[in-house]
Amino acid sequence: MENLFWTILESDLCVEIPTFIKNGFDYSNFGNALVFKEISDQHIDDLEKFIRYDIAKLVEIKNPEEFYGRIFAKDHEKFIFLPGERVLIKELVAHVKSIVDQNGKNTGLSHFKSSKEIKTESISSGARSGIGDNVEQMTYSYFLNQLLSNARQNSDRKPGGFRYDPDTRKFAMYLRMIMGSLAYQTLQANLEGAIPSLPSINRYIQSSHYHITEGVLRTEELRNYLNERSLPNVVCLSEDATRVVGRVQYDSRTNQVIGFTLPIHGESGLPIPFKFPARTATEILNHFKTGSVSTNLIVVMAQPVEKKASPFYLLLFGSDSKYSAIDVKHRWIYIKNELAKVGISVLTISSDSEPRYNAVMRDLSQLGVASSIKWFSCGKNILNPFYVQDIIHLITKLRNLILRTKWLNKKLPFGKFKIDMLHVYVLLYMYSKGEHQLTESVLNPADRQNFSSAERMCNERVTALLDFGVENSEATSLYLKMMRDIMSAYMDPNLTPLQRIRRLWYAVFVFRIWRRYIENHKEFTLKDNFLSLNCYACIELNAHSLVLLMVHLKETNQPQLFLPNLFESQQCESTFRQFRSLSSTYSTVVNCTLKEAAARISKIQLQNDIMHGTSEHFVFPRLKKKSEFVEYNHFDLPSKDEIYSEIENCQKDAIKTAKEFGLIGKRSAKTFECKINPHETKHTQAKRSDPILNVRKNIAELDLNNIKLKDYTGKLKDTNFDLTSPYVEILSDDGEQTIVKKTSLCWLLREDCHKLSSDRLLRVRHPTKKLRTQPNKNFKSKISKRPRKPTKKKMK
Known part of the structure; x- marks a missing residue:
């Protein structure tokens, strides 16, 4: 062990070696600090080469077999470490450190420290001696330096006048969104002056302008997103849907009722935004009479054709699944043309195998159209995107x-x-x-x-x-x-x-x-x-x-x-998983409404921008994991x-395999073409369910004059509020005025709420009753035939 240790000491594995050790210092007394790196397999391979060729040049040894033991064999140029010795070398630093950690038992080794411990100790000594005394030594962590710098700058200011650098503010916003209010508030209370307070962070988030509005196509935002990050102006589009809680809510930011299905424009296939304004009580009541509640969230993502670039949220809107394939066809063509106007080309369009998406892809790609090559049956126009x-x-x-x-x-x-x-x-x-x-x-x-x-x-x-x-x-x-x-x-x-x-x-x-x-x-x-x-x-x-x-x-x-x-729709699936997991501490909520889903996706977009914008200074495990993918x-x-x-060779191999399995005879045809008939997307009238989910059945009989909601007339009687106010005015037949919240009125008008199970498997489970996993049909009859225990009367 001792000889092996000093062999490593003479090699390049030791970061800092005092010169007097190399010059014949009595190494029986360990009185100097040695700093080691983490030892890997590559370091051990370098050490083997060092022992084979270089150690004899550095140390003059007459009888190397006696001095170094097994390290030099008769033919030292063929030296290798045994497996057990390799493990010992890799664990050497940790072993020495464990010995040093024993208080007072190994004073001779008390100066052995790792490089990380020495850097941490220098920061601690600087903090003890004064925040501003040893700032030049605080290079171990950028975030730690920023915290200390903020604390020093805000030490002479009042709490209302604290100021923070932009990087710290962005990182604090990220922490607030992933930690929740309580966890961040606890952290800030113990780091007062170093990171912003919770109300300040909430204001930063609200003023970040990362608000995604339902039904709005964000082409200009996508162009700015690509230009700011120097990404190519080529994207892959993907579209998918997920279930959301069917609930109608009032959105004070847009003064709209959120949760109803927006009407689809006939030519563009896009939803028409801002179709459910909440200006008056009568207007809100009419929406509940005619609207259809959204139970699905449809998201269109734009993935830049770059390995490590995060996807962009191009469009989202609610749906009741009562749309046709022609709407999807018009939507994809319209989005492609709108992106071309801002200089962005679409390489591929992907989706899951939902029948309407599949039908549109078959139509636009002209799958099944014969060509001059018998095995190739796709007459796609090269100007259109590729469909995967x-x-x-x-x-x-x-x-x-x-x-x-x-x-x-x-x-x-x-x-x-x-x-x-x-x-x-x-x-x-x-x-x-x-x-x-x-x-x-x-x-x-x-x-x-x-x-x-x-x-x-x-x-x-x-x-x-x-x-x-x-x-x-x-x-x-x-x-x-x-x-x-x-x-x-x-x-x-x-x-x-x-x-x-x-x-x-x-x-x-x-x-x-x-x-x-x-x-x-x-x-x-x-x-x-x-x-x-x-x-x-x-x-x-x-x-x-x-x-x-x-x-x-x-x-x-x-x-x-x-x-x-990148030619897939997993960007949408990743978004769905991410916004379902975007819940704070002590919360198990995975399902959300349409309004809540739009707010969560806006936060996810803000998180992605913070991670990519400050990744030079801060470490983000999620971004690091993505950057380390294969x-x-x-x-x-x-x-x-x-x-x-190559394809013709594949056909020959497939025919050979088919003959072995008996699928074809020995004299079968030499070519096998695609037998799928070309599909043409046609307009079909969507049938809507009746009665409409989440709407009061007796809504026509609802009397707004006799509602029992909280009245804000006393507080807002002398206040002039316009139609965009979160309050609405109701006048009775006798002219009496009642002021209520629009949120409360929406709550009153909806009858129930379509809930979703928190277990995702229950939402994708096969509904058939023939599965063996379900109870046997004769289970009850078998139970009924079992002998019953005699009652007390029979026992008597």
Whole structure:
């Protein structure tokens, strides 16, 4: 141990080595402070090289075997550390520190300290001697220096005159939003003069102008957002919806009633903002008579085509889900044209596989239109954006399909074999959990959006075990492999462009051949024995879009824009998760109303701007985690001929696989084209539910003359307030005036509130009663047949 320690001491692992130690100092007495770095594997490799080649030059040793023990072998140029010695070296600093920490027991080692401890001690000594005495030593933490500087500047001022630098104010705003009022107030009370007070922070947030108004398209704000951060004027759009609490509320900032569904403009497809003003009591009453309450929040995000750039909230509005696909088509075209007016181009548009979004994508991309190449069936206009379905939603759809083979007895014939979830369950009980990483809860079909479950199911371990140990599971293994290929084509950062093409198009051709096999057998139907049309169209759409994207970026010489991880709608999903978790301490509220959701998203946008604007001085774990994600390796994009040649090879391999599985005969056709019919989006009249949710059934009979709300007439009788005031005036038939709050009037007019479960799984659970997870239908009858205990009368 001693020889090994001094060998490290002579190397570059020691940051500070007193010269007299190297010059023959008696090292039996430790009387000097040594400062060590954290030792890593790379440092140990450098130490091995040092011992092999350099240590003999520094120290003149006649018999190195006797002096250094095992450090020098007969052939010291082949020296390596044993595994146990490597662990000992890595833990050396922590071991020495633990010895020093024992009070009074090791006085000889009392001067050993780490570099972090020495810096902290210098700051502490500076703080004890006076805040302004040793400011030059306070370089350990920017935030700590700012706190001390603010405290020193505000020490001679009155509390109402405290001033703070902009960085501290922004960071304090961030802390207030993530901590909540109580936690921040407690922190500020113990750091008075160092950070702003809670009322000051609330005023800063209100005056930050980060207010997102429902139904307003923020094109100018997006242009400023890109220019301020020197981001390219190319974005990827994504649109998605989530459930919100159906409640109508009054918004004093806009003097509007928030919670009703805004009407959709026929030509632009955008909602018409400011359609529910709250100027008078009669006007508010009419809104409740005719309005439809929003139960969904639709968000349109703009993701800059840059690796570490945060998305921008372009548009949000409430909806009752009574909109048509033609509204979505007009909205996407209108947004694309409006962004082009401010110099921003749209590269892709993504969404989940919702039927209306899927229909519009099929229409705009002209999926199913034949071309000169038989296997390519997409007549997309190159001037339009590229359309990509979210890969995570697509993989969960494929997972749910194979799960239904067990829980709903859905048959998936695949030539000589069949795709069956029972093969995976056999694997579950044949091998240990450590070998396949599967559990029964992972295979639960009730959770229909469990992407981690899909990842585990199509893992290489599972498919290898199926091929090795489960009989007749060839088709099931192939299905899971195709799931993995479809997922990795967009999500694996280490694949080359041609590898992405190969994996995705091989799966496409296998699905095409399988689809023709189902069509050629009368005992099977596409509805019962194949993928749904929605799921199959998503696979075809993503495959064609991947080819078109590569060709377009290659021809325009923009390979840096090929970032497949951004061609998805997970920006919207991340937003939904973030604003549901935006609750303060001691709060478990995850659901919110439309008004609250807009306010939370405004705060999220402010948080993102603070993080990116002050990241040079402050550390944000969320931003740091995002910056450390696995980056996509940049490869040169292939030419069109190389892409087409690779796809034709995929077709040959798929035909070979199909023959092995019995999907086609030996003399089958050599080409398999897409059989999806072109879709044309048509206008359909949306049917609205009646009665309207959250509106009083007897609202027509409501008498405003006899309401029992708190009357503010005495306080505001002599006050002149206009129509934008948060108060409203009600006149009775006899001319008597009553002044009430608009918020109270909205509360009176709504009858109930559509609540949501805080458990997200309950909102995505399959509603069918055929699942094995539900109680047996004969459960009650079995209970009734059990012998009952004799009553007291019978016992007598």
